[in-house]
Amino acid sequence: MKVTDLPIPEPLKKSYTTKGIEALYPPQEEAVRRGIFEGKNLLCAIPTASGKTIVAEMAMHRQVADGGKCLYIVPLRALATEKYDDFSGKGLSVGVATGDLDRRDAYLGRNDIVVATSEKVDSLLRNRAPWLAEITLLVVDECHLIGSEDRGATLEMVIAKLRHKNPEMQVIALSATVGNPGALAGWLDAELVTSEWRPVDLREGVYWQGAVHFEDHTRAVPAVSKDNDLNLCLDTVAEGGQCLVFVNSRRNAEAFAKRAASKLKLSDPTLDAAAERIEQGATTELGRTLARCVKGGAAFHHAGLAAAERREVEDGFRTGAIKVISSTPTLAAGLNLPARRVIVRDYLRFGQNGMARIPVGEYKQMAGRAGRPHLDPYGEAVLIAKRESDSEDLFETYIDALPEEVHSQCNAENALRSHILSLVATGFARSRTEVLGFMETTFYAYEHQGRRSTIQETVERVIDDLIAAEMVDELDEWLEGTEYGTLVSRLYIDPRTAEAVVDALRLRPAYADVGVLELLCETPDMLTLFLRKDDYEVVDRFLAERRDDLWTGVPYGYDDLEGFFQSVKTAMLLLNWAEEVTDEMICERFNVGPGDIHNKVETAVWLIHATSRLAHLFAPDLEKPIAELEIRVKHGIKRELLPLIRLRGIGRVRARRLFNAGLVTPEDLRTAGVGRLTPILGEKTAARVVAQAGGKVDEVPEPESVDDEPLAEGPGEHQTSLSAFGGTENE
DNA sequence: GATCATCCTCTCTAGACAGCATGTC
DNA sequence: CTAGAGAGGATGATC
Structure with a gap:
């Protein structure tokens, strides 16, 4: 099937042909034959990198040509950006909506294609974005995530809500290969396309004692070092390929990259430049270690990295300069970064019940990263056997195994509570019957049709709970x-979080930063830090001083103590951040990376915002100090910098610099004038700031677009002296 | 006496979605 | 239902 013969708009054809895409891959042809251009629903369950995106893209262009509008749902923000870039510049207008990309969603609904995360779509539904009713084609990328325990229910509910809203809407679901594609397709009324076809040959094997054993042949691996994992890796590099190594902890990822770099010892100006950039931008030991690895041609990748460091690693690998990445699962499900050889070194991962095997589906996802189309002659995925008996076992349980089935997670009470609240609050369902009727349209109901299911009881119980919690009213039927329940739904917080916050607010506690932060760290919306052995003592010391400021009680039972200590530790990190402790210091004290600080801060800011909104209803006198804390945590500043942080172009670093120079308010800046501020801020920012503060400037410079993000400034050089781990608040 | 190989013990453990209000041709 | 890598210390061997 030739691209030129397809019923798709000219600009799209052109963009394909200029990229060398002349004909469709077999699974893509199949999708066309099954009627994607005739508005048929489709479930495409095929391996990674076999061209799923193009199937959806062609259908989207067809829809828009017929006057339609498309919504493309992805599971990750990084993927949203990737798809946005992918779809842009081919004749249609494209928008992105994720929690952090807020600038571009101003005219979201005007775009032909909107790319969004599932939670963002849910949030838009809850806040009644009118354009969602105009969607004629819904694309659900990574649709198998419906089965994910933590986020699957949201995806399922979003799909159900959108289909309920737009019954005529076409649905195209893209999924990895799963055990029960028929069930998903049945629920979606979709044609099913499954295939094992791949554009690059994939060979899966197991390494044992000096050789990789494939199904039909064996390939010896030269023993360059005493480490098997490293030998496998160097073998591929020697052959001119790149290698992706999946391990089960950050420490392992870092250790492997160090070993690989010291063996590779590449000398390449591109690598030197990248290492130099990382080194310059590094504010922590983690960054400096990464820079050293990159210089030698290897890198590690995990969520502790700063955003810029992550990008540097990904770009370096994409251009081919970096030969090896050792990674935690961040890269398994995330960006498209293929490599000639994928090594699945650790197939055990630490979970709630000790070490457990990773699911087959996850192995397949990692293995699928092997082989760069047009660049590698083949791709290799290699598991490492730790003992002889593993060797055969791994073939059976991973290589030849069928991926797990996908099952609805909508029966989980915690997930139901949040989603049923939103159904009622947005008016999707106005009675118990309507709620149950809606639940009948879910994948859960489809899977349990004809069987006795307990979901009705759960739904009734959840509704009773919501009524008891005063989030839902029941009048007659x-x-x-x-007002409270609607707010909770729109704030997108877990009803349990809201309840914990409101319970605390109703006690009219005296305001304290620790009180708010520790309360929020105890809610299910905040993931807490891991507790290390030495932390107990430090947290204990902190509590001895500050326990009276806490908004929650200290648990009596020994059982709850660990969770409580984890929450306190996490609150201590946030407190440090809002006390202007440097990144470096925070990372060292809490054993985290800059990326972790960013994540914790981002979540905290969202929850503090929600708390201030709830305070508006339940404890108005606390609203202002909480709103103030929101700004402080957002920017990582002490209270005294609040007046300065309001100016655009001033972040935590510059504000601190100004304050220490005796310039405390915008008024001070106006009086000081550009001349005096220039040595502190640089000429451009000085002029800009004075202009904002109401002073006279001959020439008001254009605001620099990139310079607006204060968090990008990095840590302050101002170091507060803190007596304890936690520091003191509100001096 | 400095340096390195080897063994033993102790410690620690992946990831990342979400608020809001705004306003133009 | 609970594993195993890495770090760091102790010991002993080697020059």
Whole structure:
């Protein structure tokens, strides 16, 4: 099937042909034959990198040509950006909507294609974005995530809500290969396309004692060092390929990259330049270690890295300069970064019940990263056997195994609570009957049809709970969200979080930063830090001083103590951040990376915001100090910098510099004038700041677009002296 | 006496979605 | 239902 013969708009054809895409891959042809251009629903369950995106893209262009509008749902922000770049510049207008990309969603609904994360779509539904009713084609990328325990229910509910809203809408679901594609397709009323076809040959094997054993042949691996994992890796590099190594902890990822770099010892100006950039931008030991690895041609990748460091690693690998990445699962499900050889070194991962095997589906996802189309002659995925008996076992349990089945997670009470609240609060369902009726349209109901299911009881119980929590009112048979419940739904927080916050607020506690932060760290919306052995003592010391400021009680039972200590530790990190402790110091104290600080801060800011909104309803006198804390945590500043942080172009570093120079308010800046501020801020920012503060400047410079993000400034050089781990608040 | 190989013990453990209000041809 | 890598210390061997 030739691209030129397809019923798709000219600009798209052109973009394909200029990229050398002349004909469709077999699974893509199949999708066309099954009627994607005739508006048929489709479930495409095929391996990674076999061209799923193009199937959806062609259908989207067809839809828009017929006057439609498309929504493309992805599971990750990074993927949203990747797809946005992918779809842009081919004749259609494209928008992105994720929690952190807020600038571009101003006219979101005007775009032909909107790319969004599932939670963002859910949030838009809850906040009643009108354009969602105009969607004529819904694309669900990574649709198998419906089965994910933590986020699957959200995806399922979003799909169900959108289909309910737009019954005529076409649905195209893209999925990895799963055990029960028929069930998913049945639920979606979709044609099913499955295939094992790949554009690059994939060979899966197991390494044992000096050789990789494939199904039909064996390939010896030269023993360059005493480490098997490293030998496998160097073998591929020697052959001119790149290598992706999946390990089960950050420490392992870092250790492997160090070993690989010291063996590779590449000398390449591109690598030197990248290492230099990382070194310059590094504020922590982690960054400096990464720079040293990159210089030698290897890198590690995990969520502790700063955003810029991550990008440097990904770009370096994409251009081919970096030969090896050792990674935690960040890269398994994330960006498209193929390599000639994928090594799955650790197939055990530490979970709630000790070490457990990773699922087959996850192995397949990692293995699928092997082989760069047009660049590698083949791809190799290699598991490492730790003992002889593993060797055969790994073939059976991973290589030849069928991926797991996907099952609805909508029966989980915690997930239901949040989603049923949103159904009622947005008016999707106005009675118990309507709620149950809606639940009948879910994948859960489809899977359990004809069988006795307990979901009705759960739904009834959840509704009772929501009524008891005063989030939902029941008048006669009608259900309605209360002002409180509607707010909770729109804030997108877990009802349990809201309840914990409101319970605390109703006690009219004296305001304390620790009180708010520790309370939020105890909620299910905040993931807490891991507790190390030495932490107990430090947290204990902190508590001895500050326990009276806490908004929650210290648990009596020994059982709850660990969770409580984890929350306190996490709150201590946030407190340090808002006390202007440097990144370096925080990373060292809490054993985290800059990326972790960013993540914790981002979540905290969202929850503090929600708390201030709830305070508006339940404890108005606390609203202002909480809103103030929100700004402080957002920017990582002490209270005294609040007046300065409001100016654009001033972040935590510059504000601190100004303050230490005796310039404390915008008024001070106006009086000081550009001349005096220039040595502190540089000429451009000085002029800009004075202009904002109301002073006279001959020439007001254009605001620099990139310079607006204060968090990008890095840590302050101002170091507060802190007596304890936690520091003191509000001096 | 400095340096390195080897063994033993102790410690620690992946990831990352979400608020909001705004306003133009 | 609970594993194993890495770090760091102790010991002993080697020059």
